[in-house]
Amino acid sequence: MLGYVVARRRGEVDGLIRAVAERLQAEGMPLAGAIQTNVETGPLSKCHMDLQVLSGDAVVRISQNLGTLSRGCRLDADGLERAVGLVGAGLERGAALLIVNKFGKQEADGRGFRPVIAEALAAGVPVLTAVNAANLDAFLTYAEDLAEELPDEVGAMTEWCRARVAAAAEG
Known part of the structure; x- marks a missing residue:
């Protein structure tokens, strides 16, 4: 019920997650969640990170502009929590x-989308996500035996989603 791809x-x-979401939306599947779009701002600055909420038309900026020489985390935690609230709704x-x-x-660290993922799984709603190598151990500990690694290929990811949604509807 919890499919994931590893970000290499x-x-x-x-782009993979976005393509899967777009295919499933085009088929009329009701989705909740958020997909990320990076908006390039120029060669001397880092991109803006936006989350498009799938259950509506809201786009939430989740990055802060810390300046061209900054090396710290650019995540805007308030923006992320706003997106989490919209996704939960x-x-x-x-x-x-x-x-x-x-x-x-x-x-x-126990924040962000983690409670929404748990809520979906408890309600029998399948979840698709991505995880990078740095967070893979924490993810697998959180997911326990629910996690299923998927190939990083749009067709395979889409088929996994369709099959899990069909199984959830039957069960």
Whole structure:
């Protein structure tokens, strides 16, 4: 019920997750969750990170501009929590699948989308996410025996989602 892909390179899985969400939305599947879009701002600055909420048309900026020479974490925790609230509300309205752009450091530390993932799983709603190598151990500890690693290929990920949604509807 908890499918994941491992992010091998920065930003790589964002496009995969987005493509899966777009295919499933085009088929009419009711989704909750958020997908990430990185907005390039120029060669001397880091991109903006936005989350598009799948159960509506909200786009939430989750990055802060800390300046061109900054090396600290650019995550805007308030923006992330706003997106989490919107995703949680979408899940409560009914969704066949929850898509979370990534199980990152916030989730590894018990924050971010972690409670929404637990809520979806408790309600029998399958979850698709991505995780990078740095957070993989924390993710696997959190997921216990529910986690299923998926190939990082849009078709296989989409088929996994369809099969889990169909199984959840039957059960």
